[in-house]
Amino acid sequence: MNMLPLVSVLIPLYNAQQYIADTIIKIKRQTYPNIEVIIVDDHSTDESLKVAQQYASEQIHVYVNPLKGGNSARNYAFLQSKGEYVKFMDADDYCSDNLIKSQIERILSEGTRQTVVFSPVRMYYPDGQRLLPPRGIDRDYVPGIELLLDIWRGKGFNCPHCHLMHRSLVDRVKGWNERIIKNQDGEFFARIYAAADKALSVRSEYAVWWQTGNGVSMQMSLKAIDSVCETHRIISNLIYSYRNDEETRKICGRLMGSYIFFNYPLIKPLLPQIEAYCKETNTVLFLPKRRSISVLKFLFGWKIAAIISNKYLK
Numbered sequence: 001m002n003m004l005p006l007v008s009v010l011i012p013l014y015n016a017q018q019y020i021a022d023t024i025i026k027i028k029r030q031t032y033p034n035i036e037v038i039i040v041d042d043h044s045t046d047e048s049l050k051v052a053q054q055y056a057s058e059q060i061h062v063y064v065n066p067l068k069g070g071n072s073a074r075n076y077a078f079l080q081s082k083g084e085y086v087k088f089m090d091a092d093d094y095c096s097d098n099l100i101k102s103q104i105e106r107i108l109s110e111g112t113r114q115t116v117v118f119s120p121v122r123m124y125y126p127d128g129q130r131l132l133p134p135r136g137i138d139r140d141y142v143p144g145i146e147l148l149l150d151i152w153r154g155k156g157f158n159c160p161h162c163h164l165m166h167r168s169l170v171d172r173v174k175g176w177n178e179r180i181i182k183n184q185d186g187e188f189f190a191r192i193y194a195a196a197d198k199a200l201s202v203r204s205e206y207a208v209w210w211q212t213g214n215g216v217s218m219q220m221s222l223k224a225i226d227s228v229c230e231t232h233r234i235i236s237n238l239i240y241s242y243r244n245d246e247e248t249r250k251i252c253g254r255l256m257g258s259y260i261f262f263n264y265p266l267i268k269p270l271l272p273q274i275e276a277y278c279k280e281t282n283t284v285l286f287l288p289k290r291r292s293i294s295v296l297k298f299l300f301g302w303k304i305a306a307i308i309s310n311k312y313l314k
């Protein structure tokens with residue numbers, strides 16, 4: 001076992017007392033034998049920390065975040081870890097039993113220290129529903145940013161624990177952005193893809209994304225929406241640095257336009273800065289075409305529908 005590289009599973013923990021024990025137990029079922037688990041409690045107000053501490057051992061290490069916030073907890077977990085390879089995971093998620101073993105085998109045989117490996121995702125709901133999202137991204141990409149382009153084309157998506165990578169790749173992108181409060185994983189893994197020489201697919205195993213209805217992904221404040229807009233700018237700039245042409249500008253314009261469409265009127269105060277960015281980068285925003293005007297009129301009235309359609313519907 002000492003010849004096998006150590007894999008660090010990094011888990012930020014916040015108010016997940018009903019999930020964390022099951023998550024830990026399922027990690028211990030992984031068939032890959034050389035794993036450490038780093039759990040960082042982000043000042044939970046329930047019994048999450050106490051539950052996690054019951055599983056503390058030579059393999060499972062539990063800390064309290066010296067700062068505050070999910071991304072700072074992830075960065076602190078990374079600093080405490082010793083693994084040559086790392087996997088980021090949330091406190092209510094888990095993987096198929098052979099996922100880490102299969103991903104390590106793939107990255108050791110065909111990857112480098114700058115390669116990310118990923119697997120499909122299944123979405124599980126508390127009512128027993130299980131969803132396998134449509135995926136057109138389960139293939140290899142060279143360079144890794146081509147995976148980002150396909151995700152932004154709408155061909156599929158990943159969640160954090162779909163991935164495994166060498167810790168030097170995390171160092172290269174300088175960890176998680178602690179200013180971001182929403183779309184944190186989208187922004188972080190966009191930078192990972194942009195820095196990766198390859199993104200290798202392991203289709204035989206999968207990550208389970210547990211849909212609890214809680215957490216930062218449910219935040220819809222103006223601050224959260226502003227955070228998503230910032231991630232769109234960051235990711236668009238990564239794409240434009242790789243390739244700036246009509247197709248990539250349309251890819252970015254459609255995604256930004258859809259976000260405006262589905263979050264209006266909350267996003268209205270942010271429109272001037274969005275417009276300025278689009279003008280600067282020559283990005284044209286596209287709203288969803290199907291029944292766009294009738295939906296806008298139903299939701300906001302004909303005046304707002306006219307304003308939005310005149311500005312953004314091309």
